[in-house]
Amino acid sequence: DADVTQTPRNRITKTGKRIMLECSQTKGHDRMYWYRQDPGLGLRLIYYSFDVKDINKGEISDGYSVSRQAQAKFSLSLESAIPNQTALYFCATSNYNEQFFGPGTRLTVL
Amino acid sequence: GENVEQHPSTLSVQEGDSAVIKCTYSDSASNYFPWYKQELGKGPQLIIDIRSNVGEKKDQRIAVTLNKTAKHFSLHITETQPEDSAVYFCAAERNTGFQKLVFGTGTRLLVSP
Numbered sequence: 001d002a003d004v005t006q007t008p009r010n011r012i013t014k015t016g017k018r019i020m021l022e023c024s025q026t027k028g029h030d031r032m033y034w035y036r037q038d039p040g041l042g043l044r045l046i047y048y049s050f051d052v053k054d055i056n057k058g059e060i061s062d063g064y065s066v067s068r069q070a071q072a073k074f075s076l077s078l079e080s081a082i083p084n085q086t087a088l089y090f091c092a093t094s095n096y097n098e099q100f101f102g103p104g105t106r107l108t109v110l
Numbered sequence: 111g112e113n114v115e116q117h118p119s120t121l122s123v124q125e126g127d128s129a130v131i132k133c134t135y136s137d138s139a140s141n142y143f144p145w146y147k148q149e150l151g152k153g154p155q156l157i158i159d160i161r162s163n164v165g166e167k168k169d170q171r172i173a174v175t176l177n178k179t180a181k182h183f184s185l186h187i188t189e190t191q192p193e194d195s196a197v198y199f200c201a202a203e204r205n206t207g208f209q210k211l212v213f214g215t216g217t218r219l220l221v222s223p
Contacts, residue, residue, distance in 0.1 A: 043154070059111075098156040104153055
């Protein structure tokens with residue numbers, strides 16, 4: 001079984017809809033992250049959490065919110081999706097030495 | 111804040127050739143520089159990293175060099191193989207251990223048989 005899982009893997013939605021992307025991990029790590037990947041822009045940090053009670057904004061948090069429901073679960077929400085949020089979204093966890101990424105969620109906002 | 115630039119954006123080589131990807135960073139306080147490889151349809155995976163107290167690190171066919179004075183670091187892949195084809199990302203971090211990385215924009219490497 002994969003250590004970091006993301007659901008859904010693909011999602012098409014319409015402008016204005018609320019959508020939640022979910023991430024679960026079995027690695028036992030306290031630190032979790034959400035990134036978006038766009039062609040030519042690399043990976044940009046949206047939010048990160050160093051433990052269940054800790055939530056921090058990243059480089060591009062506007063239009064997004066997160067919830068850390070448990071050590072193993074970290075969800076990303078788009079309250080009112082817009083087309084420029086179309087991207088590939090990655091969840092990651094880390095120990096002190098490296099980050100472990102999930103397989104990604106491809107989100108399309110029409 | 112930190113800014114990481116990565117070049118080239120695409121790189122095509124013949125199998126057996128060497129490949130070099132270069133990154134520059136802006137924050138002189140950055141002290142941790144990992145490289146991630148992303149295969150098609152997958153998330154990035156760490157392949158090698160270097161900390162600011164060393165100038166070079168090798169792991170089989172891959173090596174990373176760091177020039178702190180010039181604020182740049184490079185990934186070197188020797189004897190490239192088709193399975194090396196992927197997108198490679200460099201990253202930088204100011205405080206080792208927090209894993210709050212700033213990534214470069216990626217290099218798509220294509221190794222032709």
